[in-house]
Amino acid sequence: MVTAMVTARLSPGRVGAVMGRNVDALRSGPSYLLVLVSGFFEPVLYLLSIGVGVGSLVGDLTVDGRTLSYAQFVAPAMLAVSAMSGALAETTFNFFFKLKYAKVFDAILATPVRPVEIAFGELGWAMVRGSMYTGAFLVVMTALGLVEPVWALAALPAALLTGLAFGAAGMAVSTLMRGWQDFDLLSTGQFALFLFSGTFSPVRDYPAALEWVVHATPLYHAVELVRALAIGAPGWGQLVNAGYLAAMAVAGLWFAARRVDRKLCV
């Protein structure tokens, strides 16, 4: 899988051109910019309402032998969620629109750019967008005193990896979508992950069977990884989390590139 990608000889220039197209599109219209900005506020609002608001009712809790305020517990999860949503917004709705309706990729494939370069370019742009959310959110967390500045820096790459994994997976899923209706399913799935990935309560408090299900889902690994770094307590388990996300990124990219090829190059 990985070798297939390497032997495909990606051209950085062409991948950059695909990313550049999105930068041009962003500059071209204010509507796109609005969508982008709104994506930042969602997790911040959750953090304030639940982390700080509900947190004042919940009190402190203990994770890995450390005592945390509820807001400290929820904030890293919201960081992971914001990385996930930022990347997904770009690689699901926007990607699907370009793939199916605007025929943007049809036009691009008539040039030297290849499907795998479209996949990398689109994911690259999703990462740019995702890292803007992530960076801004970390600043908010630091300003609210919910993370030590040093550990905020450590959490940044973890959040970026989260964006990469979800961006790639979102792109892969988008190639399977039949129409906009299918996105309702995706939103539901995304919301379920948002609620039950150890975001608002520790997974060990779940029933045992459910706990195993959660262990298999991606946002759980992202939350674990980001939270461990944000609270300054990384362990060996985080290697598993990181491995899971990396595998998800590679598989998603490979699948998406293959599907674009199968769909458009016939």
Place this chain on the structure above:
Amino acid sequence: MIYARGLVKRFGDFTAVDGIDLEVAPGEAFGFLGPNGAGKSSTMRMISCVSLPTAGELRILGMDPARDGTRIRGRLGVCPQLDTLDPDLNVRENLTTYARYFGISRAEARRRADELLEFARLTEKAASPVEPLSGGMKRRLTIARALVNEPDLVLLDEPTTGLDPQARHLLWERLFRLKQRGTTLVLTTHYMDEAEQLCDRLVVMDGGRIVAEGSPRSLIETYSTPEVVELRFGLEELDGYAGKLEGIGERLDVLPDRILLYAPDGDGAAAEVHRRGVNPSSVLVRRSSLEDVFLHLTGRTLVD
């Protein structure tokens, strides 16, 4: 520029292109003529290296699409059948951004965009979004976009379908200028007049095969007569008249709404019709066109 032998494209059980041979020389304007579903677009997609042949040999610019697709596409200009302009970009950005896919520098892309906007008569629309443009403007922009990499070979899939007559003529004039500059053009069309206007040489396709090949003039000479007489008879059955007209000119076709007489001398044939006591409601003597060639080759009029 293009060399194909036994080219086949199948989609599952359906054979879109059924073993065609063709060669296109540099500087030539070459046309694929045929009804919808004849295999023109499938052939164009293979030539533009986005779709690989199922079987047969294909060389574009001397290279193999299966191996050198990226390099070949870098030297092609493609104007697809349906506009694929980028709705998130304005007119000018549609050119500059597209240029970047070919690895053209930003400065050079801007220079070429200005030149092409001039060529496509879209300079005043440079900052406009794409969506409100007229069909003709969109088409011209698509063609301008296809030229942004200064291609050796320009592929146009039904360049004027759906445009009003004025827009078509402007487009033809622009394409003619390209041709004069020595750009090799390959186009598909189901308009006879378009093929006659633009093509040095063309093939008529039907059912995935090539049924005739030549210059517009030679095809007309081979498959038709210099002149055609069109006879219309109000609402009556036409078959009854066909018997009475037998023997006038070289050939006769009964269409649903009219009878066509193929004759070297149209006026003479029309006079003979009257002499036989047949009085059509209208008589039109005209020069033979590719439409007649198509009718003769496929046995039907060119309707979708």
